[in-house]
Amino acid sequence: MQIDKTLVMYLEKLGRIELSEEQRAACEKDLQSILDYIDTLNELDTEGVEPASHSFPVANVVREDVVTNTARADVILANAPDSREGCFAVPKTVE
8 A cells, every 4th residue: 555645634634633744744654664564564474373462471360259248238327427218318419
């Protein structure tokens, strides 16, 4: 794929940005070098290479979900400034 001024102007419109002529030229050059590098990577032989998201073999390390204490409503509501019928009582916010 070849990057040209028309494509850069289209990307400007999509990004809702405005570039000067020299910024357009620099952007065109940078985008073309990125695409050239991707083409170079596509030439590599990756047959038999597994995709990896990490350079180290990392597995999810999770602990067992164990309940250590239970929440008792009376203890929790003891910290509330006001409670009614087992619920927190708060001032009315909507008229």
